[in-house]
Amino acid sequence: MEPQVAKTDEEWMLRLQAGDDHAFDHLLGKYRAPVVHFVYRLVREPALAEELAQEVFLRVFRARRSYRPRAKFTTWLFRIATNVALNALRDGRMRRWGETSIDAEDTGPQVAQLSAPGPTAEQRLLEAERARQIRAAVESLPEKQRLAVLLHKYQDLDYAEIAPILGCSESALKSLLFRAYEALRVKLRPLAGAQP
């Protein structure tokens, strides 16, 4: 008989709960990048983001026995990721937001691309500068708005998944997103009118 194949993330978690370690590999493979991306955009330091993302998966694995598939797996996962990242930000594992110059931070992907083949050096510098301005604008948002944007824009979660992560209703989330994007629209208007 063919082994039953899990179709949803919740079913994979139940398989993990039942002792199938392959289910953990599946979830790790599917959400490794999204969790690293999300945590990186919160903490900005690539090495710390990777370490914290690993911690998220450790917690998922260790919570497998008490897991109940009543909420979407992504809601649960990103709530854990949010708390791991915010705890790291607040317990001093990295410099606090705003205390350091954004320019001095993060030699992340934009700068790393400077040595890559393709666009000219000038073009790459321009792109890096635009990315820096976008990051600074998002980081200037109040924390809840920033999380809403990261989960909506960059993780592509739907309202029903994001609202419980932020502890608000879907209608409140829509207003929260509007205010966040409205602030970004004003701050980033010069970039929107001048594509690289």
Added chain:
Amino acid sequence: MSKHLKEAEIIPYLDARLSDAERQRLDRHLADCSACRTQMAEFRALLGVLEEWKAVEPSPAFDAAVRERLRAQPEPLPRWAWLRLRPAWGAALVVLVMVAIGLWQFTSPVPPQEQGSAPERAQVEPTVVPDTAPETASAEGDSLELLDDPVLLENYELLAEFDVLFEPVQADNKKDQL
């Protein structure tokens, strides 16, 4: 001209998450209102601009590191696992609790009989109605508060380890500071 777009419908419109009827209504308004049309175009451009902020990718050693950390850090036992590990301790605890309850019942003084019947007291004592804050108050609040949803809480046992969920909300720092 119909009413301008509401803030809660602009992002769902861009996400194509409105019903057909709602979308058609907004389309009709946008056809007539240049201000809303401009605003919508700017939001659309903004979402494109935000794409330019790229994140780092996980290292090739990511999975191996997770596995290694799982091996290196022994899994903590469930809260009451020690009872299962040492049945004698569990039995002793049960006996102790039963003895304590028995002693308490034996030594407790009999409370004096209260004056008046229950309905009479109900008339005298005011009914306390708990305050229920409107939903938007917490939604618009600044801190990620402990989840109220019992369905979600069931899966959030491990979140109790995080400080952020248990921080008191600062009354003077409510607006969007999470």
